[in-house]
Amino acid sequence: MTDMEKGSLPGDVPPNLRFLRVLVTVLTATMIAGLVIVIALLVIRLSPEKTSVPLPDPIRLPAGKTAVAFTRGTGWYAVVTEDQHILIFDSMTGTLRQTVSIESGD
Incomplete structure (x- = not known):
């Protein structure tokens, strides 16, 4: 006998398969939400x-x-x-405060 002859409808699903379908749907939604959050954080951090x-x-x-x-x-x-000098200027007046000569280690 086939399922149709037993009187079960094609839309009837066993409870464990229905539970599995709900789990897959929840996992998909969670993964999509996580991906959106990761992309949003990357955009915020890298802007x-x-x-x-x-x-x-x-x-x-x-x-x-x-x-x-x-x-x-x-x-x-x-x-x-x-010419390997560091010129230090005052940020308010722009005047040269100090000159530092850099000596090479050679």
């Missing part, structure tokens, strides 16, 4: 900051000096030049 550190007005280097690096601290900023 550029809204506030940027203000750069000083144009820096006037001494004649013959060419900048290769720039850094700043509280109340000062420094420029590293090609």
Whole structure:
């Protein structure tokens, strides 16, 4: 005898199969929600900051000096030049505070 002859309907599903179907649906929804959260966190973390550190007005280097690096601290900023000097300027006035000569280790 087939299922149709026994009187069971094609839509009838055993309880354990119905439970398995619910588990798969819940797992799918959980995975989709987790993926959306991970993507949202990546977008939030990798987006550029809204506030940027203000750069000083144009820096006037001494004649013959060419900048290769720039850094700043509280109340000062420094420029590293090609001839291995660090020029430290006052961030408020832009005046040269100090010059540090870098000696090579050779």
